[in-house]
Amino acid sequence: MSPAAPTPAYRRLSVEERRAQLLEAALSLFAHRAPEEVSLDDVAEAAGVSRPLVYRYFPGGKQQLYEAALRSAAEELRHCFDEPHEGPLPARLARALDRYLTFVDSHDAGFTALLQGGSVVETSRTSAIVDGVRRAAAEHILSHLGVSDPGPRLRMTVRMWITAVEAASLIWLDEDKQPPAEELRDWLVEQFTAVLTVTAARDEQTAALLHALT
């Protein structure tokens, strides 16, 4: 027990509050260490509660806690995409990317572990959660483009760009967050316009959208 830390330990929390508190503690640990390096004892200590209490909320142990934390992070990530359907599209995309990069910045190692795979706690279920976020991102973009029935070339372009953004985020974390987030954001928006322009030459649906972006 760390004597310095104020211990909110056995304060009466509602079930929901306690659960949220444990998830928050877990997320902050996963943000700085790979999932395999985080123990339930660490989570209990970070939350200022006993190990049995963690088990009471997550009887499936670390795997269950990790998945719940991941779901909670995925939910947070989805909120990054909430953007009113107003104003120029590049500016909307830039605002969503700002929120996304803030998320990446704060979740750091946990974000990397999650996306790089090969983690001991990675399963087809955790992959499905991550894929769900990717799909949500693609749907948001298509809805901002005003497309309800995207053809294969447009869909592929959007999904490729989302993957490229993920790759950029991982490299960015790996390279001490260089270039600065604002520059990375603008550069990613420019890349989006550039790849859509390339696709427009091969796809009428994409060509019809382009004027909205430029």
Place this chain on the structure above:
Amino acid sequence: MSPAAPTPAYRRLSVEERRAQLLEAALSLFAHRAPEEVSLDDVAEAAGVSRPLVYRYFPGGKQQLYEAALRSAAEELRHCFDEPHEGPLPARLARALDRYLTFVDSHDAGFTALLQGGSVVETSRTSAIVDGVRRAAAEHILSHLGVSDPGPRLRMTVRMWITAVEAASLIWLDEDKQPPAEELRDWLVEQFTAVLTVTAARDEQTAALLHALT
């Protein structure tokens, strides 16, 4: 036992030949099914040998066989990037992509399982093999660009494009290999030029390279 299959079974093969035969059988199974759906019995049957023989070569069982098959596939994939440093760069890139898409086409489900993660046989070692191929691809591209000391923006652009190509391959397999490989290849080359052009506006090193590509 399938009565129809000609059984090369206990023919005398050298250790290396036998090992290659088992890997080939494993790869062809992994090409059509997720690794968790392939048993050592399947591999033995496909190679026309006994299960104990498979174990003699791969005492670590399926995990060891999978990793060996993966290394062998990674080696094959690296050969896709072998391209003489001659002629226009877009044409070189197109030829490498042709070979890459042929590889993706023939390894199909195994390629998907490998890159999508969440597989039961995925470990930090298998992830490292896949990452090694990605790094090799990036090094090849930079060497064709004639760059020995790439700055962070150029490096990031190349790595993002490689990830986007991977994403395109997975989507392509998922969408019954549409658009046709030749169209996908040309489209990917155009995207490479487009993202490099975007980066060139932010990075002198990239700007200096662009004339070679256009």
